Amino acid sequence: MAKILVVDDSSTVRNEVVSYLKGKGYSVSEAVDGKDGLDKIKSDGELKLIISDVNMPNMDGLTMAEKVRSDLKNPGVNIIMLTTENSPAMKERGKAAGIKGWIVKPFNGDAIVGAVGKLVS
Amino acid sequence: MNAPCNTLISKVLVLDETGSGGEMLKAFCDETGLAPIRPQKHAVAGVMAILNSNVDLGGILLYEDFGGCGRGIALAREIHASRPELPIFLRRRAVASMAGFDADTAAMFRCAYTMDDLSVLRGSIEASVFSRVYPTDLVRNIGSMTRESLRTLFRHCDVEVETPYLVKDKIIYGEVFTMIAIESAWCRGYMMLQAAEEQALSLLDSAAADGARRSFRELNNVLGEATNLIWGGFKNKYVSPVGAPPAGQTQVPIVINHQRRYISFGSEDPQLCFKYVLKDRERPDAPGVPIYQRFVFNLNWAPESFAENPTVESFVESGELELF
Numbered sequence: 001m002a003k004i005l006v007v008d009d010s011s012t013v014r015n016e017v018v019s020y021l022k023g024k025g026y027s028v029s030e031a032v033d034g035k036d037g038l039d040k041i042k043s044d045g046e047l048k049l050i051i052s053d054v055n056m057p058n059m060d061g062l063t064m065a066e067k068v069r070s071d072l073k074n075p076g077v078n079i080i081m082l083t084t085e086n087s088p089a090m091k092e093r094g095k096a097a098g099i100k101g102w103i104v105k106p107f108n109g110d111a112i113v114g115a116v117g118k119l120v121s
Numbered sequence: 122m123n124a125p126c127n128t129l130i131s132k133v134l135v136l137d138e139t140g141s142g143g144e145m146l147k148a149f150c151d152e153t154g155l156a157p158i159r160p161q162k163h164a165v166a167g168v169m170a171i172l173n174s175n176v177d178l179g180g181i182l183l184y185e186d187f188g189g190c191g192r193g194i195a196l197a198r199e200i201h202a203s204r205p206e207l208p209i210f211l212r213r214r215a216v217a218s219m220a221g222f223d224a225d226t227a228a229m230f231r232c233a234y235t236m237d238d239l240s241v242l243r244g245s246i247e248a249s250v251f252s253r254v255y256p257t258d259l260v261r262n263i264g265s266m267t268r269e270s271l272r273t274l275f276r277h278c279d280v281e282v283e284t285p286y287l288v289k290d291k292i293i294y295g296e297v298f299t300m301i302a303i304e305s306a307w308c309r310g311y312m313m314l315q316a317a318e319e320q321a322l323s324l325l326d327s328a329a330a331d332g333a334r335r336s337f338r339e340l341n342n343v344l345g346e347a348t349n350l351i352w353g354g355f356k357n358k359y360v361s362p363v364g365a366p367p368a369g370q371t372q373v374p375i376v377i378n379h380q381r382r383y384i385s386f387g388s389e390d391p392q393l394c395f396k397y398v399l400k401d402r403e404r405p406d407a408p409g410v411p412i413y414q415r416f417v418f419n420l421n422w423a424p425e426s427f428a429e430n431p432t433v434e435s436f437v438e439s440g441e442l443e444l445f
Contacts, residue, residue, distance in 0.1 A: 010342060010345060010346045010349065011339075011342045012274065012339075012342045012343050012345075012346045013346060055349070080442075083353070084349060084350055084352065084353020084354065084356070084357070085353065085356075085357070086353075086357040087357065091443075091445075094445070095445050099445060100444065100445055101442050101443060101444045101445060102442075102443045102445070103441070103442050103443070104353075104357075104441070105349075105350055105353060106269070106270065106273035106350055111441055111442045114442060115442040115444075118442075118444070
């Protein structure tokens with residue numbers, strides 16, 4: 001099964017998302033902010049999907065996505081954002097960074113699993 | 122109480138022995154949106170304890186002879202020393218004035234009134250407790266978006282929201298509280314969630330599949346995420362990306378005294394407060410767990426510019442995936 005990285009500063013959210021994905025058999029790792037996420041993306045070439053929050057300390061999720069595209073030169077991972085943000089401006093910035101999908105919190109497990117199914121198949 | 126969130130009230134401690142005037146004062150409270158709390162009769166000694174157990178008051182209605190001839194004034198000194206932020210409205214025996222008081226004594230009271238003319242009291246309460254206009258739509262939507270956020274995180278609980286109210290208190294409820302800045306073109310301030318640790322932990326313990334005791338860190342995380350969800354909902358609905366406040370605006374120090382469970386934002390304006398009660402469906406006999414939410418718009422408040430963001434067609438419902 002595909003390897004997925006969940007990036008969120010809230011352990012409550014990480015635990016819930018990880019629980020959903022592990023229940024479906026995915027291999028899941030976690031990062032606590034954008035900087036931690038970027039480090040883990042750099043060090044793990046097998047990652048297929050990143051699910052990331054936007055508002056996080058140290059480095060936000062959009063900056064992380066932009067760095068994945070600019071610094072890592074599109075390493076072949078898809079990114080979807082899981083966030084409270086819902087503004088068109090934010091989404092446009094995400095699209096420009098190559099983000100593939102956007103889920104607004106509060107989320108439901110089916111949406112997460114559905115998104116993962118579409119993007120890693 | 123699961124009242125609609127569109128009428129603001131304020132809780133007042135009534136220290137008065139009005140006799141036949143009691144009905145008049147009760148009617149006055151009903152008319153003006155005051156929710157009276159009364160101590161046991163003549164329980165002067167217990168007033169401070171009652172005061173300390175009610176951390177969300179809008180003010181105090183005090184009779185100068187409460188507890189005995191002239192004793193109300195001595196009680197006012199104790200109250201004022203302990204909770205100077207609470208406005209005290211003084212009912213006098215005969216004359217609606219500060220006659221006979223020195224300047225320091227008079228300064229403790231927001232007004233002096235008699236039962237013969239409650240218009241003085243009405244004006245003073247409107248000026249000090251109901252001095253801020255909170256748009257009805259804003260109040261209603263805060264209540265509903267917060268209730269949904271709490272339901273998301275406490276899935277095994279029913280969440281009731283009580284009638285929102287205004288407080289002048291600066292006392293922190295419980296041991297755990299979160300705070301996040303809220304900034305828009307028409308408001309700047311903070312939102313807080315406040316909870317008692319043991320009570321709130323009991324909800325997490327109840328939901329735990331492994332039966333293990335949850336730690337305070339998990340509670341911190343859950344309340345933090347609740348704050349994030351509410352803030353996100355508020356931002357999406359009310360904070361326009363156009364005309365957002367520029368960086369580098371004014372700030373004021375926030376003062377917290379842990380010993381006294383006191384927090385000051387440097388403003389005397391009444392705070393908008395909501396009380397949510399979480400009831401565990403698996404434990405119907407367990408007492409409800411309160412979570413208090415306070416909004417303090419101490420840096421800017423311009424309700425005349427209040428507006429909801431226009432709905433954009435590309436917006437999707439929360440929880441749905443939008444693919445690019």
